[in-house]
Amino acid sequence: MIRKCIGCGEVLQSEDINKEGYVKSSVYEKSQYCERCFKITHYGEANLIDKKVDIDSFIDKINKENKPVLYLADITTLSNTTLNPLKKIKSKVYLVLTKRDLLPKSIRNNKVIKWIKDNVSEDLDIIITSSTKKMNIDEVYNKLVSDNVKEVYIVGFTNSGKSTLVNALLNSKGMKSVVTTSIIPNTTTDLIKIKLSEDLTIIDTPGFISERLVMNYIDMNEYKKKLPKKEIHPKIYHLYSGDALVIDKFMRIENRSNMTVNLVFYFKNELEYKKCKLVRNMELIDLDRLYVKTNGNEDIVIEGFGFIKVIGQADISMYVVSKKIVSKRVKLV
Numbered sequence: 013m014i015r016k017c018i019g020c021g022e023v024l025q026s027e028d029i030n031k032e033g034y035v036k037s038s039v040y041e042k043s044q045y046c047e048r049c050f051k052i053t054h055y056g057e058a059n060l061i062d063k064k065v066d067i068d069s070f071i072d073k074i075n076k077e078n079k080p081v082l083y084l085a086d087i088t089t090l091s092n093t094t095l096n097p098l099k100k101i102k103s104k105v106y107l108v109l110t111k112r113d114l115l116p117k118s119i120r121n122n123k124v125i126k127w128i129k130d131n132v133s134e135d136l137d138i139i140i141t142s143s144t145k146k147m148n149i150d151e152v153y154n155k156l157v158s159d160n161v162k163e164v165y166i167v168g169f170t171n172s173g174k175s176t177l178v179n180a181l182l183n184s185k186g187m188k189s190v191v192t193t194s195i196i197p198n199t200t201t202d203l204i205k206i207k208l209s210e211d212l213t214i215i216d217t218p219g220f221i222s223e224r225l226v227m228n229y230i231d232m233n234e235y236k237k238k239l240p241k242k243e244i245h246p247k248i249y250h251l252y253s254g255d256a257l258v259i260d261k262f263m264r265i266e267n268r269s270n271m272t273v274n275l276v277f278y279f280k281n282e283l284e285y286k287k288c289k290l291v292r293n294m295e296l297i298d299l300d301r302l303y304v305k306t307n308g309n310e311d312i313v314i315e316g317f318g319f320i321k322v323i324g325q326a327d328i329s330m331y332v333v334s335k336k337i338v339s340k341r342v343k344l345v
């Protein structure tokens with residue numbers, strides 16, 4: 013009989029240690045988890061799996077089945093990249109914004125909801141949650157049940173918090189967490205069906221991966237260290253003409269224009285910022301360079317990492333690990 017790992021959804025197997033779902037033959041019969049999930053849960057590390065979900069074919073499948081979807085997006089890094097796939101879903105979509113605990117409390121939920129309505133879609137059901145702080149988890153369940161949803165897909169980019177929400181929903185129904193969660197991309201590798209109650213079954217799915225996400229370009233340990241774990245306290249910097257700002261040996265911003273540029277960073281609080289003069293400091297100039305010009309109504313998003321609010325206009329050079337991770341969006345706040 014085929015058995016699946018209850019942590020990631022992979023079929024359990026003892027034949028190939030290098031393939032997904034591997035578990036030693038001596039423990040095959042009694043294991044519920046594969047070795048990879050065991051390592052992620054107990055040691056916080058695992059090999060990266062190169063098993064990309066093709067976003068379009070996955071959405072085609074959902075559209076053919078016409079099954080409702082909880083589409084998850086990390087509230088700290090909303091962007092066209094992370095939100096565009098949801099526009100292609102034809103069945104009923106509930107947009108769940110995750111990790112609310114990380115975004116400053118001063119940013120009102122109403123503002124975020126308005127931003128979604130203006131920039132994504134007018135008629136979406138939006139629920140703002142935090143699985144770690146158990147915020148609005150019952151609202152997700154109650155909304156689905158009151159709409160008479162029997163089975164729902166949980167869909168979104170890797171690390172958007174799908175599996176953590178599954179566990180939070182299980183906990184809120186008095187059950188233990190079962191699904192493996194981590195910041196390693198592709199933690200969930202196959203579909204995992206979970207019956208939450210007689211009324212509702214949820215299906216966790218492998219996350220989408222985009223070449224635009226920062227995690228593709230930095231070492232996993234560095235990536236872990238750079239992600240926020242607590243509420244972000246925005247940091248404001250005024251860059252006068254001829255100033256540069258080096259952020260945590262990871263990003264450099266230069267102001268070669270004649271105007272002052274005012275930037276507010278929504279990144280992990282502990283990152284180091286070093287302001288310096290262009291002429292005397294050449295740190296990080298071997299990274300990818302790009303010019304970013306904003307029109308006074310735009311944020312700069314570092315995909316999968318955080319965002320920079322620009323007060324007024326900006327005309328700057330940025331040096332980053334890859335040009336692909338930088339995008340603009342209409343201002344959130």
Ligand SMILES: Nc1nc2c(ncn2[C@@H]2O[C@H](COP(=O)(O)OP(=O)(O)OP(=O)(O)O)[C@@H](O)[C@H]2O)c(=O)[nH]1
Pocket residue numbers: 110111112113114141142143144145168169170171172173174175176177192193194195196197198199200201217218219220240241
């Ligand atoms: N602060 C905070 N972190 C969260 C929250 N939800 C998830 N996370 C963290 O985000 C990371 C990714 O969570 P997962 O639930 O594994 O993400 P996923 O969407 O299932 O990822 P894949 O399985 O790779 O597609 C983990 O480090 C979680 O602890 C939340 O509400 N608040």
Ligand SMILES: [Mg+2]
Pocket residue numbers: 174175176192193199200216217219
């Ligand atoms: Mg997952």
